[in-house]
Amino acid sequence: MVARNRLTPAKVVDAALDLVDEHGVEGLTLAAVATRTGVAAPSLYKHVASLAELRAHVGVRVLENMTEWFTDAVLGLSGDEAVTALMHAYRAYVVRHPKRYSAVPVDPLHDEIQGAAGRKLMEVMFATLRGYGLEGSEAVHATRRLRVIVHGFASIEAEGGFGLPEGLDDTYDQLIRMYLDDLRGKS
Amino acid sequence: MVARNRLTPAKVVDAALDLVDEHGVEGLTLAAVATRTGVAAPSLYKHVASLAELRAHVGVRVLENMTEWFTDAVLGLSGDEAVTALMHAYRAYVVRHPKRYSAVPVDPLHDEIQGAAGRKLMEVMFATLRGYGLEGSEAVHATRRLRVIVHGFASIEAEGGFGLPEGLDDTYDQLIRMYLDDLRGKS
């Protein structure tokens, strides 16, 4: 029998993610996680090596969540439809969880803990561009351009960086069209 | 006569900016600024209200610096030449000062301290697009798209977010061309 109220690394990350969603990255503190999980702060070290590591695991959780969400969004679609769906899904995720998105480091690829999760997310983007007949570095460039657009827009919107939210839907539609035209123009 | 070794708010921000450049935002601590300015930590409060305020002032400094740099870059140019110069200047600034760029909040527009500096920077972008005959909200959208691209690329590059730096120049050139084509297509 597994004990009932036992804390696990997963539960610690759950609590941490909730804190990030509610109060942003600055709100993620071991003291707060301890309170929320009903445990003394030093006890957390039985499940997590440090605050830094906990932050990394939260990042993994978010990256995996995004990957799942985006995969669902593009399943069964291809070409412009798939790209459009992916871009809308990306924005929708960030609008729904703005603080969470701001907490994910932009450079997960070289991180020991987050590397795999980051690469999987990139894979989804890369795969979505299949069918455009891009070869070698062309595909890499196209993926990068896509990432620049979705991340650029999302990170600004997540932090309220556009003045008024007036017409943001239009701006995003224009970005999507710009990207699709660009893909087409290079074929 | 003004005393020689007197600390001033400006000197405090100087030291803070150096710390950010060297060790990133996390490295910006009042204790470190105190050491670097040769003063006891509490003495800083004679010049700065809090660590948060100091961070905001560092942000202002960077925004002003960027504005100056970009203004120089586009002076005397117009149309595609001006846009290209602005985009290259943006990337060049961030490559030269990556940690500094990461320290600037993405939402300076609504901040009491940084609002004016943020708006001036946006003004430069907006003005660079003069001459394309964009009317009303068209100009707003075009400015936003430009910002999305330059910020998206720069923030990823600044944190080493692209896998290898292979071919990043090409990727950026493609983004510039994409944006220019987009501007042209809408005229």
Place this chain on the structure above:
DNA sequence: CTGTGAAGCTAATGCCATTAGCTTCTCTCG
């Protein structure tokens, strides 16, 4: 020559992460 205000200092508080070392509980194996 004096006194006032700014700039600096030391002492103290409180929050947080992290470490050390002890206790307790649970499951496994004899």
Place this chain on the structure above:
DNA sequence: CGAGAGAAGCTAATGGCATTAGCTTCACAG
């Protein structure tokens, strides 16, 4: 059934940091 080992939790202690309070000093103005 009965240890005993290992995991998970706890309290106490340390050290870094921001911030506040209240004192001292010093340059300058009158």
